[in-house]
Amino acid sequence: MASINFLYRSTKEKAYLNLRLLYRHNSKDYVFGAKTKVEVSKIYWSIQHKKKSKDIEVTNLQTEIKNELNKIENHVLKAFNSVNPENITKDWLTSQIDYYYNPPTKDKEIPKDLINYIDYYINYRKNETTKSTLKKIKVVKQLLIRFQAYRKATILIKDINDNFKNEFVNYCKGELYAQNTIQRAFIFIKTFCKHARFLGIETHQQLDGLRVDRQKVAKIYLTPKDLVKIENISKDKLTNSLENTKDWLIISVYTGQRISDFMRFTKEQIRVEDGKHLIEFTQQKTGKNMTVPLHPKVLEVLNKRNGSFPYKISDQKYNDFIKEVCKLAEINEPTTGSKMVETEIGSKVFRKQSGTYKKYELVTSHIGRRSFATNFYGKIPTSLLINITGHSTESMFLNYIGKSNKDLALEITKYF
Known part of the structure; x- marks a missing residue:
């Protein structure tokens, strides 16, 4: 055998x-x-x-x-x-x-049910889909598999209508998913269906008009005062791991990059031009070639480490450790936001839950990027900030840092 x-x-x-x-x-x-x-x-x-x-x-x-x-x-x-x-x-x-x-090729029919179509969609767009997007698609697929098992009926693409939307939203809320998680999942569902329609699959006439509202959420970032507190943490309170994490946090706050990019930084990517230090890399999510100037705070970290970046750690460890770093810095003012909470003790099922928490509890790996964009907004021309963050448009950037029309109007009054 x-x-x-x-x-x-x-x-x-x-x-x-x-x-x-x-x-x-x-x-x-x-x-x-x-x-x-x-x-x-x-x-x-x-x-x-x-x-x-x-x-x-x-x-x-x-x-x-x-x-x-x-x-x-x-x-x-x-x-x-x-x-x-x-x-x-x-x-x-x-x-x-x-x-x-590579089985013998046959003219396969395009799937008409949503879950099988997702696999078809992934294969169809395999040369255009980034790893991060593929990861999100697979998460949505797993959610739909659970939903289909719950409803005990195959999800057909032609049946994605208002009734389906309400059924899907109610199921997700029953499973304690956050509103914005549901909204993002439904955007993917519509994307799959529109792609299927492009290939000739029947879709419901209500498809284009379907939408799930997005909930406005607080934009959590580290203020300049918070950053001073972090920089001034007593060394005897920091283990080697936390010191390493603190240095990565400072690097992220002053380069404005995602963890998927800054955690891959190496000293070989740095070049000096006219006495200025620049780092060149390709953004993993967008594929954009980036050249970012290194802030003096970043150079301080590098000089402390003989020109090298801190040692790399996993995303999960970084997320855990930066909370500890911010806790040591006493960044604990009550702040409205959301964090992952176990739905029931011992259930091992975690969902985002909104509430008021100590600020350090809401810190995640993305906070450095948002802190950079928020703290330098109004001090550096927005067009230059976008060049560093890699946002495609100014409107995307402003939405990212949570600037409203009222905020923009007040900014304009500075020039009157």
Whole structure:
């Protein structure tokens, strides 16, 4: 009898899993290996894959990867059972993996149900979709899978109408999802349906008019006074990890970049021109080539570290540690916002919950970018700020920092 297991056989931080086929024939043991197209991180495979997680995104990823590995395993074992074991070679196994990913082409019908169409959409736009967008799409897909199981009826694209919207919103609220999470998910649903319509699939006449309102939320950022408090934290209160995190926080606050970008900064990306230090990189989310000047506060951090950036840590650790840093800085004024809260003790299900909390509890990895944009607005021309943050338009930038028409009117009065 044959068995299959999967191995991470790379020194890289992210790699494709290897499949290993093991069986015994005529009192002799055989082992053959081949590479799959299931890509995971070393951290995920060694720590998260088999461990229960409170993080819904990790849980969804576990489900997705386990389902895919089960499909590959079933495919290979079915093929194994249909041939003489003496004919099996490494090339045979490699061809079976290739067959799994590239079966004989047939003119497949475009799916008319929403969940299967999402997979079709991902494949159709695989060369245009960023990793971050793909991750969001897969989260929405998992939500729809749970919703479809709850309603006990297939979600057809042609049935996405006002009744469906109300049913979906009510389900999400019953599951304690935040209003803006529901709104973002519904935007994706409409995107899938409009794409299907483009390819000739029937959609409901109400589709274009459907919308879920967005809830106005407070824009949490670190004020200049907060930043002084952070810089002045007594060193004897900081562990090496918290000191490292504090330095990353200062870097993010004065470069205005996402964690997916600033956590990849290296000293090799820095160049000096006319005595000014610039860092050049490509934004992971947008693909834009960026050149950002390094603020003196960033240079202070680099000089303290002999020209190098702090050591890299995971997004999750960074999110946890910056709360500790801000707590030590006594950034604890009551602030309205939302944070992840367990729905019931021991449920391991977390949802965003609005309320009034100590400010440090609301700090996340994104706060550096928003603090940069907010603190320098009005001091640096908006056109130059947009060049650093990478926002496509001024209206997007102003919405990002929460500026209303009234705020803009008051800004204009400074020039009268």
